[in-house]
Amino acid sequence: MGNLFSSKPKPKPSRVTPQDRAILELKKQRDTLRTYQRKIENDQEVLKRLAKQCLKDGNKNKAKLLLRKKKRQETLMTQTEQQIDNLEVMANDIEFAQLESNVFEGLKVGNESLKAMHKLMSYEDVEKIMEETQEGIEYQRELDELLAGSVTQEDEESILAELDDLVGDKEKIQNLPDAPTDELEQKTEARKEKKQERTLLEAS
Amino acid sequence: MGTTSNFRWPWQYDFPPFFTMQKNADTRFKQTEAWCSLILDYHNHHKLFRLRVTDVLASPLFYNKAIDRRLTKPDVIEILSILHKKGNIEWEDKEKTVCKVFWKTPAQWSDIIFKWVNQSGLNNTVCTLHEITNGPHSSDQEFYALDDQILMQAIQILQASGKAELMGTEGVKFFT
The missing domain is CATH 1.20.58 (Methane Monooxygenase Hydroxylase; Chain G, domain 1)
Structure with missing residues (x-):
């Protein structure tokens, strides 16, 4: 039209x-x-x-x-x-x-x-590929374990124990009493006197 | 037709020599240019799309009652022929008694209409030509009450660029 x-x-x-x-x-x-x-x-x-x-x-x-x-x-x-x-x-x-x-x-x-x-993509193919992939992943994991020297459960425990010890030591150090200061001062004073005496002796 | 004017006449309209064709070529050029734009503005303001020479001679456009000056028929024809050269009017008969006035070209109208089609999601929709220019969905549009023939020309432009397809003379299907 x-x-x-x-x-x-x-x-x-x-x-x-x-x-x-x-x-x-x-x-x-x-x-x-x-x-x-x-x-x-x-x-x-x-x-x-x-x-x-x-x-x-x-x-x-x-x-x-x-x-x-x-x-x-x-x-x-x-x-x-x-x-x-x-x-x-x-x-x-x-x-x-x-x-x-x-x-x-x-x-x-x-x-x-x-x-x-x-x-x-047929179902069988995908299944096969996924299976192979899974196998590959497993294999890789095994390899990783070998290469990393495989840290076992026991190792993990001993590591934790060691860590605890370290933390305990640190606390012990912090609990030590303060070092005495008076005595030291007296000693130095005595030493000063001796020194003075000596200089006097040398001078005479 | 149209509302009684709050149309703003140019200053020349109240200047009596404006209604007498000037002899000096330079002045005459300026004068005819001013008449051309006045004619287009006047038709735009009143949303008029068609001009009948005998009717318009007595209309306020060419007859200023206040200063009692009118443009003669040969002068009107001369100015209209200048507008014809510019592509702003198209004679409908060989005797040059009626012409279409394009204060917007059909290409401009086609742009405006297609913008509206996109905005209102009318792509892939069938519309009657009547509802485009007279329907409730376009009452606030510039092309409301647009002349049928000008609308047809605008849609033919859209058809040429594959944006629309006419269905006979009464309908159109818009595309993207």
């Missing part, structure tokens, strides 16, 4: 689906109803104005008639609103269904590529 109006031929195929056309039809109907609503709104304004005028002129009966007409149009308005709502719900449903089918397509493609990947 679009080709009728565009002058040059289209290189790409149309991206408009039959669903899109259905949606367009629904939306076109909705537009028509909206225009109709505008017409009713306009009519109501006119009727109101006319009724007012009739009252002013003292023609009460005619005013009543006009207001009745206006009331009828109000119900028409709500009905139109409902119809618009129906059309929009329908259009939204189609739009959403289209999205869903796209999602489904996406999932299908994903699933297929996942399957292809799984074909590349």
Whole structure:
């Protein structure tokens, strides 16, 4: 349909689906109803104005008639609103269904590529590789133990005991009494006196 | 059509010689340029997309009642032909009685519309042309009440770049 109006031929195929056309039809109907609503709104304004005028002129009966007409149009308005709502719900449903089918397509493609990947890795192969890997890990651990001189449980205990001893020694040292200071002072004083005596002797 | 103006007329509008084509080439150039921008501003302000020469001669645009000056028809045609050369108007008939006024080019309109499409997430959605320019979702947009033919031209530009595809003359599907 679009080709009728565009002058040059289209290189790409149309991206408009039959669903899109259905949606367009629904939306076109909705537009028509909206225009109709505008017409009713306009009519109501006119009727109101006319009724007012009739009252002013003292023609009460005619005013009543006009207001009745206006009331009828109000119900028409709500009905139109409902119809618009129906059309929009329908259009939204189609739009959403289209999205869903796209999602489904996406999932299908994903699933297929996942399957292809799984074909590349068979269960038996993986099991074998994992077993071999486990063996390799075990072997490595044994090697590590050998090379590290293998610290056993007993060794660990003796190491801890030694550590405790060291801590005990340190505490003992801290508990020693303070060294006496008085005696030392006396001694130095005595030494000083002796020295003085000696110098005196030498001088004489 | 449009609201009665709080349109700001340029100072020349109240200057009587502005309504008489000047002889001096330099002055005349400035004068026609001022008329060109006045015409575009006026149509932009009042959101008018179409100009009928016979109607517009009596409109405030070319007739300043306050100073009782009007532009003659040949002068109007001359200025319109300058606008035509600039690409701002397009004659709709050979007799040059009606023209479309592009205060924005269709390309500019296509940019504005596509920006709106992106902002409101209308990509991959079908819209009627009527709802683009008259729907409740675009009432605050610049292109609200845009002329149908100009809208069509703008969408054809989007179609050429693969951003939209027309569905007949009443609908369009937007893409990314």
